[in-house]
Amino acid sequence: MLSEFSAIKGSSPGYWKLVALCALLFLVGVGSFFAIESYGHGITGMNNQVVWGMPHVFAISLLVMASGALNLGSMSTVFASIQFKQFTRFSAFLSIVLLIGGLTVLLLDLGRPDRMLLPMLYMNFRSMFTWNVFLYSGFFVLCLLYLWSMFDYKQFTKVVGSAAFAWRVILTTGTGSIFGVIHARDVFFSAITGPMFVAVSLTSGTALSTILLVGTYRKTGRYMEEKLVFGLRNALIFFTLLVGYMFVVEKFTKFYSPAFYEVETWLLVGPWAWLYWLGVWGCCVIFPLVILFHGRLGNTVQGVVAASVVTVVGVFAFVAHVLLAGQSYPFDMFPGYQLSSVFLDGASAHYVPSLVELGMGIGGIGLSALLFLLGIRFFRMLPAKAVAPEGWELPWSP
């Protein structure tokens, strides 16, 4: 039923051009890193109010998608969606490369990257960062084992795959909790911040997998049955609705309490409102749903890919909004007073990303993409022909 796995040929000039492009992006990242390393973070747009900027937006988005990329694998291994079984290798592999890209950016943005191994030496178990160190390395190992078992030890796939699934839920909750546990920041502090990250990882991971699968099969001239893409579409619709639900619950709870009127109003109409409405609501929820539910667009591969692209843009917007709006909102240190100072107390912070920061983020994407391209060329990651299993029918179409 399922066709043989095979590596892509990867001998066309087009392939090598793509590899060269990704390598170039990665080099741009490396260059930006050295620039920041030698001049200090002064050449970035970050400042003493917005201390996490573009590198973190890119890194965390990649990490969220890394967890999400495991979706296809989990849907097949844990939830017995047989139509995705042929993509489990691809899924675990994509998780690994995204993880590497994201973590690299995160580590290289440190103020003192020369000391990057110190967290291993002196662990503070109360820090969400330390937890994330374990969660990411554990996830990395589990994905590798999962991949390995699929190649050589099929009898372990179920166990390892299930463990990896449980792990990635905890992992992304941990990523979200980096922000969710910070009581000082009204925008971050919420029990639902972690779950929101999990939901967004579900959509963006599925969306990215869709783009890459369709792209790879098209470009290599292999056959992929359209039904499979529509299966992914249905999953994406479900996850997107989940994201919308989370967003509504969060806003509803916050707006119920007068204590949050000020900050929530600021979010909806303040300096970052454009990102909130266009990026968070638009790209994460509304635009994809409109396309996917559309009777004509939703039933074309192009439509599904377009919605996926919007969703991937959405994850960047979501992370950027949490980070930048969260850090820009001024602290209300003395309630009842309007504050002002030379340290810009009482004013919304100002942040304009600089090119080196973008370079670093793009370098991370370049690294992930480069590893992906090389991986599918040298390993048997994808079936030579992707067809829906016999007897499997689409349950629903718009």
Place this chain on the structure above:
Amino acid sequence: MSSRRSLAVRMSVGLLLAMLLVLVGGFPGNLGADPPQPEKPKGGQCVRPAEWMRHNHMDFLKHNRTVAVREGKRVRSESLQKCAECHTSRERFCDRCHDYVAVEPDCFDCHIYPK
């Protein structure tokens, strides 16, 4: 059969040659250079015997700083500032050795020590 063996022989010879190259090429500066001559200190005795200091001053300093910064126990006669009272120049004392062994402690990015 013999072609295999000769390949192994050639590879080991090549490896040996490469190692030799690395050895010679790696320390071209130091092979001919004189051992470092750190400036003679002013004042009496070092905080520990000089011979011991020569080998252990880095651990001594790092241990001291943990005790001083994190545990709040200050031994003023052994602080980094005190070193400067006898070893009056960073360039002519500390760096003479450090350049020789090619270590670059970053301490003086922050710690103010007479040049």
Place this chain on the structure above:
Amino acid sequence: MTMDRRSVLGLGGVLAAGVILAPGLRLIAAPEDVTEASDKRRWGMLIDTTQCNPACTACTQACRTENNVPLTGDPERDIHWIRKVELHSKDGGKPDRSLPVLCNHCEHPPCVHVCPTQASFIRKDGIVLVDMHRCIGCRYCMIACPYKARSLVYSTPSIPGTPNRKVPMRAKGVVEKCTFCVHRIDDGGQPACVEACQKEAKGGMLFGDLNDPQSEISQRLRQVLSTTIRPDLGLKPRVHYQGI
């Protein structure tokens, strides 16, 4: 090895000066050569905002010279260990205030909770410090602190004039903040800002041991109405404000 030597040395300091302990190792140890932070103490501050004049920057100036904190001229990236904040009552019901804000040296400091390397830590006497030798510059502490007490060093600092040799500078890429002038406290002194306030201004800043019921600060805290910044966060800050 060094530990043994060290304890011997402490003893030497107590016994007498200039004892020969080992061949080639002579110690000239004055009694105050070795001091240790005490876990019996809890340093804290009381700031009387009614004494604070908006035009006065004695405390912030003193801090900059004492701790080698440069002003770069870029307001978004300047480093502030202590800053003056102007308070303007929103409904006009309360008088406007001007007051200094610095690290609050909380009992439950969120910066310490989130620090992945334990570079931020609580010293035995309650002072919250950054171990500059361990800070990796991840800035999570800056995200977690509700007082904006911390600053990242964005570029290699340069001090106009001669720096204070007693306090190391900081290099780019680490996070720094108020230390309550630990080096002065360990020498039996007071933070530079408090001293400047008493010498050059009306003396609205009071520093002392909160654990000692007889200390002036403890007595004043019992007498006057005071508050801390954001008590709702449960951090138990040790910088108290009077008059707001």
